[in-house]
Amino acid sequence: MVDVAADLSSLSFEVGLTEDEKQLLHLRARSAGLTFCGSAHAVFLCKLVQSLSVLFIFRCVITSHTANGDSSGADSDLCVGILGLGHIGKQLLLSLLENSGIKPSHIKISHRRPESAVEFIQTGVECFFDNRRLAAWADVLFLCCLPSHLPEVCADLHSHLSKRCLVYSFPCAVSSTRLAQLLGHDFVLKPQYDFVDCDAADVWLSRSRLTTAPLTDPLLIEASCPLTMSGGISLDLNWVCAVLYSLLNICTSAGLGSSDALSLINDLLKEKCPHTVELNAQSFISASYASLLLTEEPFPWINLTDAQTKKTPLMCFLSSSKSMQQCISAAYKSLGVFPDGLSWTEVTSYRVIRPSALHTVVR
Helix, strand or coil, rough: CCCCCCCHHHHHHHHHHHHHHHHHHHHHHHHHHHHHHHHHHHHHHHHHHHHHHHHHHHHHHCCCEECCCHHHHHHCCCCCCEECCCCCHHHHHHHHCCCHHHHHHHHHEECCCHHHHHHHCCCCCCEEECHHHHHHHHEEEEECCHHHHHHHHHHHHHHCCCCCCCEEEECCCCHHHHHHHHHHHCEECCCCEEECCCCHHHHHCCCCCHHCCCCCCHHHHHHCCCCCCCCCCCCHHHHHHHHHHHHHHHHHHHHCCCEEEEEEHHHHCCCCCCCCCCHHHHHHCCCHHHHHHCCCCCCCCCCCCHHHHHHHHHHHHHHHHHHHHHHHHHHHHHCCCCHHHHHHHHCCCCCCHHHHHHEEEEE
């Protein structure tokens, strides 16, 4: 359907505003920017996890390794849960369906009014109202509820989350430390967005319908790049560190030795920057601990709350490594390209391993 009034300035939103109201337009830009950035960064995380799994499969195939038992009978794709289907929940769901390569059958929603999600149910996404069921099923669980609902939601989820389930929270009024306490869970990732004054802040208003803006829009991708955000919104380096620590924890939960884990993560990043400096054990953990870590021994489990609130070895490394920062930015800006040049359509023909099921693959 074509919007016949799309180019009529006399019918634009701004025309009906008073001069005082026009001074508040930056709040509209902030809302649009947060919606887009939040969804784009969440999809980026999911794609990194998918990529890590596929790289692991390729390595198994190349070295003639096989899975235990009959792998053809089990579908082990990444399972993504979304708790809440308000404004941010819908934008996230649309972004996942259009840009992540995750099958609709591997996305489930818990929402107070499942009947309001008919359009998504028709695509194959399952919607119900059972937070505990969603928590027990998901590998990555996105909290898209209102801050006022968070205590009740966390009480629902408490003791029902697998240790290996990565919880990603959007409510901005609750700190990652407090959220981890409410959930009784230490695998929690929460972006902390800040606002800065700049001339480029209206980039978000330039896209009047962000709910349909593709994550491939070069202008918006550039403005939302985590390490170089230019649209009046910033995301601290702790978030990037926590994302990399999340990948490390996934390898640890799979029982991968430190050498194999580093190799996989470096291969994932070097797809876009072949000559970048490589991450090593001391990039993630203290030098004293790294010196004692055997190559076949998994990394220790990293508490993501500490990774987001304390100065870590990875924070020190990333702060001083422009090469690695450029590599991560390049990976973000090419969200649609998969390892070895495969497209997302081609990847879905492979058996992608869930983070919680990686341990079923034998080297």
